[in-house]
Amino acid sequence: MNAPQTHAGALGRIRADVQSMHAYAVQDARGLLKLDAMENPFSLPPALQAELGQRLGALALNRYPGDRGNDLKRGLAAHAGMPEGFDLMLGNGSDELISLLAIACDLPGATVMAPVPGFVMYAMSAQLQGLKFVGVPLTADFELDEAAMLADIAQEKPAIVYLAYPNNPTANLWDEAVIDRIIAAQGEQGGLVVIDEAYQPFAGKSYVGKAAQHSHVLLMRTLSKFGLAGVRLGYLMGPSALIAEIDKVRPPYNISVLNCECALFALEHADVFDSQAAQIREERARILQALGRMEAVKHWPSDANMVLIRVPDAAKTFDGMKAHGVLIKNVSRMHPLLANCLRLTVGTSDENARMMTALEASL
Template identity: 75%
Template sequence: MSAALPPRLARLIRQDVQGMHAYAVQPSEGMVKLDAMENPHRLSPALQRELGERLGAVALNRYPGQRVETLRQALATYAKVPEGFDLMLGNGSDELISMLAMACDVPGASILAPVPGFVMYGMSAQLQGLKFIPVDLTPDFELDERAMLAAIEQHQPSIIYIAYPNNPTANLWDDAVIERIVQAAPGLVVIDEAYQPFASRSYADRITRHGHVLLMRTLSKFGLAGVRIGYLIGPAALIAQIDKVRPPYNISVLNCEAALFALEHADVFDEQAAQLRRERGLLLERLAALPNVKAWRSDANMVLVRVPDADRAFQGMKARGVLVKNVSKMHPLLANCLRLTVGTADDNAQMLQALQTSL
């Protein structure tokens, strides 16, 4: 618990900021860490040595330069950015979301997103002083098309976020519904494909149909959560304007080199993603066999489950050395829900045992 600010300092900090809760990261030392949708696989010793040599040779005394442009071009090739489109880099998707709010902060601007969803959509709006319009999903976590279209008509949002698939529910929404939302949008639509390596389909092949749609991805779920590289794809003229609010040198030389190294070994990370997709299928089968547990289908490296008592199950699993995410207080639709990251076969076995014992 942080100490209260002295009045002379408190008056300098916005009241809404003082009333916010900081993004919480759970202590995880010594735990089977399955709370943050991280890739559980580390590099092989040989690749660790190779990467270490490259990072050791980086000129840490210089600001990031042309090498960042090399990364931008490498990502554009990897993501198959179409002609007439461009790509900009962020320090993770979080920074891209903040930059979008900053760039679109015109009088009356607002941001709309389905909820429950990624918390940074609403947080970025609040921090930029923009109105955030949450629209509830259906009880089974599908898009409520009627509610979404009504909210769009009423509020005329500057930005609509569509997570594809969604966090924390892990599902892909109906493409026809998404297209009708895109067509109704008066401003930008950002398709957030953070979990694309695990999804059964992508929006990428449809991005050229609309001049107001942006595609956002990250290398975090590719396997580089610690490297903090996000990227935004869209029409070149639109990306050029948003890129003006990007801080200079926002990608460190070390992060840049690590990302380039990973792209050169994309086959290693693709195989890791394939393993996690296989493990996800096995995990869903075993969850389906547990009494009093409901698991939703997943197109991500996480599974949302509902249990009789989420607080009890979470604490019981934690006591048994397994850390997951208790999302039951995030939104009324998530009552008694836990979010389980898909790990290695051994991780998942320990998680299932801890969950079963803790029910």
């Protein structure tokens, strides 16, 4: 059948800024070793696959999600060590939570701020909601530019400041004292701070303990890096009064019974996922060691399951690695600070060996 012709008038009903945007790009990984999206490379052991399959098969798919979601919230709160006086809301991945925050804070003239380069959804969600986005460049070594951040907070008075801990795509944890001063400045002018801990399983630190000292700090986490990227489940923790307001814009039944049961199952077997994270951290150390022996490659410290590198020619190296069957992420055009940079995902021992061989051959 021929596709129907879209009438020009119908396209005119779609916002001009949306038409000028690029959709979130997902690379075609068919036939390639997929090391471009910071996924956990390990699947569930067969015995757990069978057990989970039985549980999912027994769910009442004919009913809307019910109280099981509250069981999951309690489980996540315990797992994360949620502070007293805080509450928790669930999202269909962190992406949905970022969108809901933009909706909830959409007052006239509202601004969202984040260091750049950073997670693209902070800017995209702001733009889609019609909010102003202010990206504050990091330093040349991808540290927070404290003076610039504080100056922009004073001038822009943002509704939300996002601080990824650790950051994507740079993979580093920023100076905690600088973060404290940014949080204080944002609190003084009456704005929110969202600490995005998506990569917490691979980092040595969390802000969860300090968050309890503030009435304007929210913590966001995801089970994607825990090992459940396909399940799409994120959660936002913060002072109960704040979470209660943001939760009002959440769509009803946004977490399916399948997502919910998978997440509960994972929490029951957290030791399996903790062991996987430990293996990934060990593999990350080996990758960093190997990169240190490559004279043509500059690399930065990592507290995530990715490593940022700079090569003489990012496009040539990316294409060469792809020709060798390895897909990584070319981030060199994301921001001027990332010129000739590539992002490597930490995989299994065998995958990493293949990746490093392909990198050496492609330089």
